[in-house]
Amino acid sequence: MHDRDGKIWIDGELVEWRDAKVHVLSHTLHYGCGAFEGVRAYNTAGGTAIFRLREHTERLFNSAKILRMKIPYSFEQVCEAQKEVVRVNKLESCYLRPLTWIGSEKLGVSPKGNTIHLMVAAWPWGAYLGEEGLKRGIRVKTSSYTRHHVNITMTQAKAVSNYSNSILANMEATEDGYDEALLLDASGFVSEGAGENVFIVKNNVLYTPDLSAGALNGITRNTIFAICQDLGLKLVEKRITRDEVYIADEAFFTGTAAEVTPIRELDRIEIGIGSRGPVTEKIQSAFFDIVNGRNPKYAEWLTKV
Numbered sequence: 418m419h420d421r422d423g424k425i426w427i428d429g430e431l432v433e434w435r436d437a438k439v440h441v442l443s444h445t446l447h448y449g450c451g452a453f454e455g456v457r458a459y460n461t462a463g464g465t466a467i468f469r470l471r472e473h474t475e476r477l478f479n480s481a482k483i484l485r486m487k488i489p490y491s492f493e494q495v496c497e498a499q500k501e502v503v504r505v506n507k508l509e510s511c512y513l514r515p516l517t518w519i520g521s522e523k524l525g526v527s528p529k530g531n532t533i534h535l536m537v538a539a540w541p542w543g544a545y546l547g548e549e550g551l552k553r554g555i556r557v558k559t560s561s562y563t564r565h566h567v568n569i570t571m572t573q574a575k576a577v578s579n580y581s582n583s584i585l586a587n588m589e590a591t592e593d594g595y596d597e598a599l600l601l602d603a604s605g606f607v608s609e610g611a612g613e614n615v616f617i618v619k620n621n622v623l624y625t626p627d628l629s630a631g632a633l634n635g636i637t638r639n640t641i642f643a644i645c646q647d648l649g650l651k652l653v654e655k656r657i658t659r660d661e662v663y664i665a666d667e668a669f670f671t672g673t674a675a676e677v678t679p680i681r682e683l684d685r686i687e688i689g690i691g692s693r694g695p696v697t698e699k700i701q702s703a704f705f706d707i708v709n710g711r712n713p714k715y716a717e718w719l720t721k722v
Protein backbone atom coordinates (compact mmCIF):
# COMPACT_ATOMS: atom_id res chain seq x y z
CA MET A 418 0.00 0.00 0.00
CA HIS A 419 2.77 2.46 0.87
CA ASP A 420 4.75 1.84 -2.32
CA ARG A 421 2.69 3.45 -5.06
CA ASP A 422 2.88 6.33 -7.50
CA GLY A 423 0.60 9.24 -6.77
CA LYS A 424 -0.02 12.04 -4.32
CA ILE A 425 -1.47 12.20 -0.83
CA TRP A 426 -2.74 15.46 0.66
CA ILE A 427 -1.10 16.06 4.04
CA ASP A 428 -1.67 19.25 6.01
CA GLY A 429 -2.27 21.33 2.92
CA GLU A 430 0.52 19.89 0.73
CA LEU A 431 0.39 17.27 -1.98
CA VAL A 432 3.10 14.80 -0.95
CA GLU A 433 4.54 11.94 -3.02
CA TRP A 434 2.73 8.72 -1.99
CA ARG A 435 5.98 7.06 -0.87
CA ASP A 436 6.97 10.05 1.27
CA ALA A 437 3.62 10.34 3.07
CA LYS A 438 4.98 9.34 6.50
CA VAL A 439 4.30 10.16 10.17
CA HIS A 440 6.64 9.91 13.15
CA VAL A 441 6.53 6.69 15.24
CA LEU A 442 5.85 8.78 18.35
CA SER A 443 2.61 10.17 16.94
CA HIS A 444 0.07 10.21 19.77
CA THR A 445 -2.67 8.54 17.72
CA LEU A 446 -0.42 5.60 16.86
CA HIS A 447 -0.07 4.86 20.59
CA TYR A 448 -3.51 5.62 22.01
CA GLY A 449 -5.89 5.48 19.03
CA CYS A 450 -7.46 8.90 19.40
CA GLY A 451 -8.05 9.88 15.77
CA ALA A 452 -10.92 9.92 13.31
CA PHE A 453 -11.37 9.03 9.69
CA GLU A 454 -13.85 8.74 6.84
CA GLY A 455 -14.47 6.34 4.03
CA VAL A 456 -15.82 8.08 0.95
CA ARG A 457 -16.37 6.94 -2.63
CA ALA A 458 -16.17 8.71 -5.97
CA TYR A 459 -18.01 7.26 -8.96
CA ASN A 460 -17.44 7.61 -12.68
CA THR A 461 -20.75 9.23 -13.66
CA ALA A 462 -21.82 10.27 -17.17
CA GLY A 463 -21.09 13.87 -16.18
CA GLY A 464 -17.57 13.02 -14.94
CA THR A 465 -16.07 11.73 -11.71
CA ALA A 466 -18.13 12.75 -8.69
CA ILE A 467 -17.79 12.21 -4.93
CA PHE A 468 -20.91 10.77 -3.32
CA ARG A 469 -22.29 12.76 -0.37
CA LEU A 470 -18.99 14.58 0.15
CA ARG A 471 -20.53 17.17 2.48
CA GLU A 472 -22.19 14.55 4.71
CA HIS A 473 -18.94 12.57 5.00
CA THR A 474 -16.99 15.74 5.76
CA GLU A 475 -19.58 16.76 8.34
CA ARG A 476 -19.26 13.35 10.02
CA LEU A 477 -15.47 13.75 10.06
CA PHE A 478 -15.81 17.10 11.84
CA ASN A 479 -18.37 15.60 14.23
CA SER A 480 -16.10 12.64 14.99
CA ALA A 481 -13.28 15.08 15.76
CA LYS A 482 -15.60 17.15 17.95
CA ILE A 483 -16.65 14.07 19.92
CA LEU A 484 -12.96 13.21 20.40
CA ARG A 485 -12.20 16.82 21.48
CA MET A 486 -9.92 17.33 18.50
CA LYS A 487 -9.96 20.60 16.57
CA ILE A 488 -9.27 20.03 12.87
CA PRO A 489 -7.10 23.01 11.84
CA TYR A 490 -8.81 23.39 8.44
CA SER A 491 -12.19 24.72 7.44
CA PHE A 492 -15.00 22.49 6.25
CA GLU A 493 -14.59 23.88 2.73
CA GLN A 494 -10.82 23.26 2.77
CA VAL A 495 -11.39 19.61 3.70
CA CYS A 496 -13.99 19.21 0.93
CA GLU A 497 -11.59 20.83 -1.55
CA ALA A 498 -8.70 18.58 -0.41
CA GLN A 499 -10.79 15.50 -1.21
CA LYS A 500 -11.70 16.79 -4.67
CA GLU A 501 -8.07 17.70 -5.32
CA VAL A 502 -6.77 14.25 -4.39
CA VAL A 503 -9.13 12.55 -6.85
CA ARG A 504 -8.22 15.08 -9.55
CA VAL A 505 -4.43 15.01 -9.22
CA ASN A 506 -4.33 11.22 -9.09
CA LYS A 507 -6.51 11.16 -12.23
CA LEU A 508 -8.90 8.66 -10.63
CA GLU A 509 -12.20 7.92 -12.36
CA SER A 510 -13.79 5.96 -9.54
CA CYS A 511 -12.13 5.43 -6.18
CA TYR A 512 -12.28 5.17 -2.43
CA LEU A 513 -11.14 8.17 -0.40
CA ARG A 514 -9.68 8.06 3.07
CA PRO A 515 -9.48 11.32 5.03
CA LEU A 516 -7.87 10.85 8.47
CA THR A 517 -7.19 13.26 11.29
CA TRP A 518 -4.60 12.40 13.93
CA ILE A 519 -2.67 13.83 16.86
CA GLY A 520 1.00 14.67 16.37
CA SER A 521 4.20 13.58 18.06
CA GLU A 522 5.14 16.58 20.24
CA LYS A 523 4.49 14.73 23.51
CA LEU A 524 3.31 11.30 24.51
CA GLY A 525 1.38 11.39 27.81
CA VAL A 526 -2.20 10.15 27.58
CA SER A 527 -3.37 13.76 27.62
CA PRO A 528 -3.01 15.04 24.06
CA LYS A 529 -3.03 18.67 25.21
CA GLY A 530 -0.35 20.72 23.46
CA ASN A 531 -0.05 18.37 20.49
CA THR A 532 -0.76 19.44 16.92
CA ILE A 533 -3.70 18.01 14.96
CA HIS A 534 -3.06 16.79 11.42
CA LEU A 535 -5.16 15.79 8.45
CA MET A 536 -4.48 13.71 5.39
CA VAL A 537 -6.53 12.56 2.41
CA ALA A 538 -5.57 9.59 0.24
CA ALA A 539 -7.51 7.97 -2.61
CA TRP A 540 -7.12 4.80 -4.62
CA PRO A 541 -9.20 2.48 -6.81
CA TRP A 542 -11.16 -0.04 -4.72
CA GLY A 543 -13.76 -2.39 -6.18
CA ALA A 544 -16.52 -4.25 -4.35
CA TYR A 545 -15.42 -4.48 -0.68
CA LEU A 546 -17.12 -7.84 -0.09
CA GLY A 547 -16.53 -9.07 -3.65
CA GLU A 548 -18.46 -8.73 -6.93
CA GLU A 549 -19.88 -12.19 -6.31
CA GLY A 550 -21.04 -11.05 -2.86
CA LEU A 551 -22.97 -8.15 -4.42
CA LYS A 552 -24.84 -10.60 -6.67
CA ARG A 553 -25.23 -13.77 -4.60
CA GLY A 554 -24.94 -12.48 -1.06
CA ILE A 555 -22.38 -13.21 1.62
CA ARG A 556 -22.07 -15.60 4.56
CA VAL A 557 -22.05 -13.94 7.97
CA LYS A 558 -21.34 -15.09 11.52
CA THR A 559 -22.63 -13.58 14.74
CA SER A 560 -19.51 -12.35 16.48
CA SER A 561 -18.42 -13.51 19.92
CA TYR A 562 -17.22 -9.89 20.34
CA THR A 563 -19.79 -7.35 21.50
CA ARG A 564 -20.13 -4.04 19.64
CA HIS A 565 -18.98 -1.07 21.72
CA HIS A 566 -21.38 0.10 24.39
CA VAL A 567 -22.46 3.70 23.79
CA ASN A 568 -20.78 4.93 26.98
CA ILE A 569 -17.55 2.91 26.74
CA THR A 570 -16.39 4.46 23.53
CA MET A 571 -18.22 7.00 21.42
CA THR A 572 -20.09 5.03 18.80
CA GLN A 573 -21.14 8.04 16.69
CA ALA A 574 -17.50 8.92 16.10
CA LYS A 575 -15.76 7.10 13.28
CA ALA A 576 -12.84 6.85 15.67
CA VAL A 577 -9.62 4.99 14.89
CA SER A 578 -9.74 3.15 18.23
CA ASN A 579 -13.26 1.82 17.62
CA TYR A 580 -11.89 -0.35 14.83
CA SER A 581 -9.94 -2.77 17.02
CA ASN A 582 -13.39 -4.16 17.83
CA SER A 583 -14.23 -4.40 14.11
CA ILE A 584 -10.87 -6.02 13.33
CA LEU A 585 -11.33 -8.69 16.01
CA ALA A 586 -14.84 -9.48 14.83
CA ASN A 587 -13.87 -9.58 11.15
CA MET A 588 -10.78 -11.74 11.81
CA GLU A 589 -12.75 -14.22 13.89
CA ALA A 590 -15.48 -14.53 11.23
CA THR A 591 -13.16 -14.75 8.23
CA GLU A 592 -10.81 -17.21 9.93
CA ASP A 593 -13.88 -19.39 10.51
CA GLY A 594 -14.60 -19.25 6.76
CA TYR A 595 -17.32 -16.58 6.76
CA ASP A 596 -17.22 -13.34 4.78
CA GLU A 597 -18.07 -10.91 7.55
CA ALA A 598 -19.16 -10.59 11.19
CA LEU A 599 -22.42 -9.35 12.68
CA LEU A 600 -21.96 -7.74 16.09
CA LEU A 601 -24.57 -7.63 18.84
CA ASP A 602 -24.80 -4.82 21.37
CA ALA A 603 -24.09 -5.23 25.08
CA SER A 604 -27.74 -6.30 25.64
CA GLY A 605 -27.57 -8.94 22.91
CA PHE A 606 -29.49 -7.04 20.22
CA VAL A 607 -28.24 -6.74 16.65
CA SER A 608 -26.00 -3.72 16.16
CA GLU A 609 -24.07 -3.79 12.87
CA GLY A 610 -21.39 -5.46 10.78
CA ALA A 611 -17.67 -4.90 11.37
CA GLY A 612 -17.80 -2.05 8.84
CA GLU A 613 -21.42 -1.99 7.71
CA ASN A 614 -24.94 -1.21 8.89
CA VAL A 615 -27.47 -4.01 8.65
CA PHE A 616 -31.06 -4.21 7.38
CA ILE A 617 -33.58 -7.05 7.33
CA VAL A 618 -36.74 -7.42 5.24
CA LYS A 619 -39.85 -9.18 6.58
CA ASN A 620 -43.19 -9.16 4.72
CA ASN A 621 -41.97 -6.27 2.54
CA VAL A 622 -41.13 -4.07 5.56
CA LEU A 623 -37.51 -3.10 6.22
CA TYR A 624 -36.05 -3.03 9.70
CA THR A 625 -32.71 -1.68 10.89
CA PRO A 626 -31.36 -1.30 14.43
CA ASP A 627 -31.88 2.12 15.96
CA LEU A 628 -28.62 3.88 16.84
CA SER A 629 -28.92 3.12 20.56
CA ALA A 630 -27.58 -0.34 19.61
CA GLY A 631 -24.23 1.40 19.09
CA ALA A 632 -24.12 1.28 15.29
CA LEU A 633 -22.46 4.06 13.34
CA ASN A 634 -24.92 6.49 11.73
CA GLY A 635 -24.08 5.30 8.25
CA ILE A 636 -24.44 7.62 5.29
CA THR A 637 -25.38 4.64 3.09
CA ARG A 638 -27.96 3.68 5.76
CA ASN A 639 -29.41 7.16 5.38
CA THR A 640 -29.39 6.78 1.58
CA ILE A 641 -31.41 3.56 1.98
CA PHE A 642 -34.00 5.52 4.00
CA ALA A 643 -34.45 7.88 1.02
CA ILE A 644 -34.65 4.94 -1.41
CA CYS A 645 -37.33 3.26 0.71
CA GLN A 646 -39.39 6.42 0.62
CA ASP A 647 -39.05 6.64 -3.15
CA LEU A 648 -40.02 2.98 -3.58
CA GLY A 649 -42.93 3.23 -1.15
CA LEU A 650 -41.32 0.70 1.19
CA LYS A 651 -41.98 0.96 4.92
CA LEU A 652 -38.87 1.17 7.06
CA VAL A 653 -38.72 0.82 10.84
CA GLU A 654 -35.78 1.54 13.16
CA LYS A 655 -36.05 -0.80 16.15
CA ARG A 656 -34.30 -3.32 18.35
CA ILE A 657 -33.63 -6.51 16.39
CA THR A 658 -32.73 -9.93 17.75
CA ARG A 659 -30.40 -12.35 16.00
CA ASP A 660 -33.20 -14.87 15.51
CA GLU A 661 -35.25 -12.20 13.71
CA VAL A 662 -32.40 -12.15 11.20
CA TYR A 663 -32.52 -15.98 10.87
CA ILE A 664 -36.23 -15.88 9.97
CA ALA A 665 -36.14 -12.68 7.88
CA ASP A 666 -37.11 -12.90 4.21
CA GLU A 667 -33.96 -10.97 3.27
CA ALA A 668 -31.02 -9.22 4.89
CA PHE A 669 -28.29 -6.93 3.63
CA PHE A 670 -25.34 -4.85 4.75
CA THR A 671 -24.77 -1.22 3.74
CA GLY A 672 -21.66 0.92 3.78
CA THR A 673 -19.54 3.17 1.62
CA ALA A 674 -17.12 0.32 0.99
CA ALA A 675 -19.69 -2.52 1.08
CA GLU A 676 -22.34 -0.49 -0.84
CA VAL A 677 -25.45 -2.73 -0.67
CA THR A 678 -24.34 -6.32 -0.07
CA PRO A 679 -26.97 -9.05 0.41
CA ILE A 680 -26.53 -11.48 3.33
CA ARG A 681 -27.48 -14.99 2.31
CA GLU A 682 -26.64 -16.81 5.53
CA LEU A 683 -26.19 -16.06 9.23
CA ASP A 684 -24.52 -18.68 11.47
CA ARG A 685 -25.03 -21.28 8.73
CA ILE A 686 -28.78 -20.62 8.70
CA GLU A 687 -30.01 -19.69 5.24
CA ILE A 688 -31.93 -16.41 5.10
CA GLY A 689 -35.02 -16.46 2.83
CA ILE A 690 -34.17 -17.92 -0.56
CA GLY A 691 -30.48 -18.10 0.39
CA SER A 692 -29.51 -15.59 -2.26
CA ARG A 693 -30.11 -11.91 -3.08
CA GLY A 694 -33.85 -11.31 -2.49
CA PRO A 695 -36.16 -9.20 -4.69
CA VAL A 696 -36.43 -6.24 -2.29
CA THR A 697 -32.65 -6.13 -1.79
CA GLU A 698 -32.17 -6.25 -5.54
CA LYS A 699 -34.56 -3.31 -6.05
CA ILE A 700 -32.80 -1.27 -3.36
CA GLN A 701 -29.35 -2.19 -4.67
CA SER A 702 -30.31 -1.16 -8.18
CA ALA A 703 -31.80 2.17 -6.96
CA PHE A 704 -28.60 2.73 -4.92
CA PHE A 705 -26.31 2.17 -7.92
CA ASP A 706 -28.48 4.47 -10.03
CA ILE A 707 -28.08 7.24 -7.45
CA VAL A 708 -24.32 6.91 -6.89
CA ASN A 709 -23.63 6.61 -10.60
CA GLY A 710 -25.60 9.77 -11.36
CA ARG A 711 -28.54 8.08 -13.11
CA ASN A 712 -31.19 9.54 -10.79
CA PRO A 713 -31.52 13.33 -11.27
CA LYS A 714 -33.42 13.66 -7.98
CA TYR A 715 -30.16 13.11 -6.10
CA ALA A 716 -27.83 15.12 -8.36
CA GLU A 717 -26.90 17.32 -5.38
CA TRP A 718 -25.41 14.29 -3.61
CA LEU A 719 -22.73 14.08 -6.30
CA THR A 720 -19.90 16.62 -6.21
CA LYS A 721 -17.90 16.81 -9.43
CA VAL A 722 -14.18 16.83 -8.80
Ligand code: PMP
Nearest residue numbers: 612613614633635636637672673
Ligand atom coordinates in the same frame (compact mmCIF):
# COMPACT_ATOMS: atom_id res chain seq x y z
N1 PMP B 1 -20.57 0.85 10.61
C1 PMP B 1 -19.24 0.84 10.66
C2 PMP B 1 -18.56 0.29 11.87
C3 PMP B 1 -18.50 1.31 9.58
O1 PMP B 1 -17.16 1.28 9.61
C4 PMP B 1 -19.16 1.80 8.44
C5 PMP B 1 -18.38 2.31 7.27
N2 PMP B 1 -18.10 3.68 7.40
C6 PMP B 1 -20.57 1.80 8.44
C7 PMP B 1 -21.24 1.32 9.55
C8 PMP B 1 -21.33 2.33 7.27
O2 PMP B 1 -21.23 3.72 7.19
P1 PMP B 1 -21.28 4.49 5.81
O3 PMP B 1 -22.49 4.04 5.11
O4 PMP B 1 -21.35 5.92 6.19
O5 PMP B 1 -20.03 4.16 5.07
